[in-house]
Amino acid sequence: MSDLRPRRSVLYMPSSNERALEKAKSIACDALIFDLEDAVAPDAKDAARANAVAAARSGEYGHREVTIRCNGLDTPWGADDLAAAATSGAASVVIPKVNSVDYLNEIEQRLDAAGAPAEMTIWAMIETPTAIMDVRAIAQHPRVNVLVMGNNDLAKELRTGVLPERTPLIPHLALALLGAREADKVILDGVYNDVRDPDGFLVEAEQGKAMGFDGKTLVHPSQVDPANEVWAPSADEVDFSRRVIEAFEEAEAEGRGVVTVDGRMIENLHVENAKRILAVADAIAAIG
The missing domain is CATH 3.20.20.60 (Phosphoenolpyruvate-binding domains)
Structure with missing residues (x-):
């Protein structure tokens, strides 16, 4: 966005x-x-x-x-x-x-x-x-x-x-x-x-x-x-988004091509969506 x-x-x-x-x-x-x-x-x-x-x-x-x-x-x-x-x-x-x-x-x-x-x-x-x-x-x-x-x-x-x-x-x-x-x-x-x-x-x-x-x-x-x-992103959405990003970065570092979080297959599009959700949450937090 x-x-x-x-x-x-x-x-x-x-x-x-x-x-x-x-x-x-x-x-x-x-x-x-x-x-x-x-x-x-x-x-x-x-x-x-x-x-x-x-x-x-x-x-x-x-x-x-x-x-x-x-x-x-x-x-x-x-x-x-x-x-x-x-x-x-x-x-x-x-x-x-x-x-x-x-x-x-x-x-x-x-x-x-x-x-x-x-x-x-x-x-x-x-x-x-x-x-x-x-x-x-x-x-x-x-x-x-x-x-x-x-x-x-x-x-x-x-x-x-x-x-x-x-x-x-x-x-x-x-x-x-x-x-x-x-x-x-x-x-x-x-x-x-x-x-x-x-x-x-x-x-x-x-x-x-x-x-x-x-x-x-x-x-x-x-x-x-x-x-x-x-x-506003819910607490569950923020938590899941953080875990998606962490799992994807960990898999990339280890050379793994398949990533799952809570049983869900994670692809680049899910990572981008997770980053957007966290950015929105941060923007809301910044205005108090």
């Missing part, structure tokens, strides 16, 4: 709500999205932008990765959002409804023109049929380091609704995952809307982890701890 920074739990925070931005300083999420788009009413857009920039510049969010979701360039606020976010100190801008590489190029040009540092990246939201069809090219854009699924909008566009087990969305989620993995980029699962249904959230999070997502975007602080737990 190109970027092993933990993003198990990525929480949307409406930037029009100053109390929410303050509360975010103490929430145990891995990353924050200061939202200027869906969660903000039109008459609050300017104030939300000022709040998000001030919060990002404050440096008061500790280990949490801070991003700002801008409005699209097809709105009255998108260009100003990008210009403000460019020098806010946020790590990335989150861009809704990315449908083409040309659009990403325009976003990048506007960021650079507004003085964004070279290390500021783009999180591209995949939430339309066009984005799914073009996800390989979108994922390979050099400024993009994270893909974010917008499952609600995608379901609306597909006229499916968001159903239990997400059966209608599975092929499209899988295609986005393939694009992310081919490009060696991080990909985040979309939100679970019903904050009163923790059991349903857990089922969907475990499904997302099993599919291969690197974490999940969230709409409520109560979803943070479950997401962190689902996407």
